[in-house]
Amino acid sequence: MNGLQFVSQQLSDANYSVASLDDVLGKYLAFEGDTVLGFVLAFPDAVSLIVNWRTRSQQVLKASQFGLRRSEAKAWNAYLVLLATEPADYGASITLSAIEEDLTGTRKIARAGVATEADARSALLPLLAMQNAPQLDAVDMASEIRLRTSELPVELIDAFVSGAPEATMLQMLEAGQ
Structure with a gap:
């Protein structure tokens, strides 16, 4: 099973x-939920992701422009998920974070080291429903x-x-001045 298959399964499981x-340029995924839509692009390593993500994503978005226009409000909640199979070094990790901060056109998730089903799930957490309700x-x-x-x-406390009635607390505040 390759990375896109892991991602496809995770997204399908999340409805x-x-x-x-x-x-x-190759295969990619398109996904859509009740309020979110997006595309998943896979790269072999972080360097190729960093070098090619903008051109590749522009091509995918251009090919899907009419569908995005028809999606109306969902287009404001569009994601590009950019994944690399090989792990990233420190410098590449910083660049991936910068890509995620670029909100031009779409929101972005950029991760490297996505080689297993668990890695795919971890990368997709912003798109998945909360798995465990917090216990307080x-x-x-x-x-x-x-x-x-x-x-x-x-x-007063x-x-x-x-x-106590608000009037009582206001009188206490005035008396304390």
Whole structure:
């Protein structure tokens, strides 16, 4: 199974419609969900991704321009997922981060070292639903409020926590001036 197959499976499992497409430069994926659409371009290594991503992505976007126009609001939430199979060195990792910060035309996910299904899942996390809901401990709100409002008079905080009327708290504030 190659990298695009891993990505295709992850996106399909996340309820995206996925299509494998070809052009003169090779295969790529197109995907669409309820609010998001995008394209996945694969490169053998980070250097070829860095050198070729802009030209390759412009070609894919130009070929899909009419579909993007028909997608209306989703076009504002379009992604380019740029993946390299081989890991990147430090310098290339910095450049990949810079590519992700370039929001011209689309949002971007640029990752290197995507060789396994787990790597593909990790790269696609911004597009996948939250896997595990966070578990939060119960919080004693009265204690938290008292802890975080150390600059206010204790009587005012006690009135607030006990649910005193606003007028009472305003009188306490005026009296404290």
